[in-house]
Amino acid sequence: MKVNIHLNKRVAVIGAGMTQFRRRILETPQEIAWEASSKALEEAGLELKDIECVVIGSAPDAFDGVNLKGEYLSHGSGGIRKPSSRVFVGGATGVMAAITGWYHVASGMCNTVLVVAEEKMSPARPHPQSVFRYIWDPILEKPLNPNLIWIFAMEMHRYMATYGIKKEEIALVSVKNKRNAANNPYAQLGGNITVDDVLNSEVLVWPVQLLDISPVSDGGAAMIMASEDVARRYSDTPIWVDGVGWTLDNTEWPARDLAYARYLEFAARMAYKMAGIENPYKELDVIEPYDPFDYKELHHIEGLRIAQRGEAPKLLKEGVFDIDGDIPSSPSGGLLGVGNPIAAAGLMKVISIYWQLKGTAGKMQVKKPVHTGLAQAWGDLMQASTVIIMRN
């Protein structure tokens, strides 16, 4: 393993758990966090007293409508009387929580970490979109009342125009991910749809239509990370974290190239360097790129340098990213199929890769043998990117 930083300890994932993702879950946010955490402990064969640190990931407080959500979630996350911390970088939070858990162990500070991500998107009225109204520059952008859908519509349009990509080609992502989600017991919106269904769905903000977007969702996800000696004691199949990367690009929307995810390229290069990956297309076996919108999966596959700029739709059409393809992408069903409780959705992607590498993904298990997997998330002011690479 080539690393570009000093590591005190090698880090493994030894257990994970999730709640079902769905709209208007009955449980409170704390109870959702507890359900995911207790399942993760059970899979790892540990008890709460064996956990030394707790990392809580949740995107901005405003979704659940509770201020200081890290404190609010702490007893449901098992964080009482332990060093607990909360991370939040918007949509990139789920993977950032895993990265934070990783450096708690890699630094030698502790041997066992419980990483919990929770989000409840459904309490905000009239719609969680209203919470996004205040992420903009208050002087220059807010007066236009931007919402995320029209911002992404502009990005999607730029992506299509730059590379001559048609909506039909992008819709295939939604078709693939919702089909994959039908195999995921935690998913909210799996099913068989066609490209025509996407193209005939309601136009929200051109070119974004209803079936181009992931559903509003509530859910929790949790993972146990441990140092090598603990991992070997508790697991026959520890999954190693071999590379992590994260970056913030320019926070100004108008100042960025909308056709290319440069923010992701920086994060990916850091993670590839740490994991010793030189040719991602050849060396990655399964990936979970962040897909809150269908075009974003293609955007991110290019940002990860798995495809050349503008080439991801061609590979998608050839079946490279199908569950039985060369590099299965979002075999869990992604956010489009599983749902999008923001931080939990990001950690769900990491957990999906962990289960794929462990060989316990059940009906989601990809056809070919897998040894190296990658999960990625993105968000904040749409410029934060987080990447994690794992091996079995």
Add this chain to the structure above:
Amino acid sequence: MSWEKEGKEGSLLKWYDIMEAEKYEYTVGPAGERFFQGLKENKIIGSKCKKCGKVYLPPRIYCEDCFTKIEEYVELKLDDAYLDSFTTIYQDDDGQKLAEPVHIGLLRFKGVNGGLFCYLEGTPKKGGRIRVSNFNYPLRISIE
């Protein structure tokens, strides 16, 4: 538009806005539901961990120490209720003087984890039996 051009104030232009979602719809959760159903029958319900025996008020579906699922609900005895602390409020959140001071009490039960903030009627004092005069939330209690 939710913003307004306010004009010159000194030499700077400013924008005014209010940062809030329109509203939130919070869920009480399965244990919360038992609690509020209990109040309708003039009962105070807690939940009890099978493993360590701890009783939580308000009830919840997990034990924060054992991390196990809690499925047992228990009715707390009002005979075990005591006033842990109280305070008297003379001004509202905006600093306006209240017409009548408001007393708030922290209601606890012997051997139970947690408690409830309640409106405290009558003259607050240490000791004495607690009487719940109104089970609508927030509870109203007085001391006999």
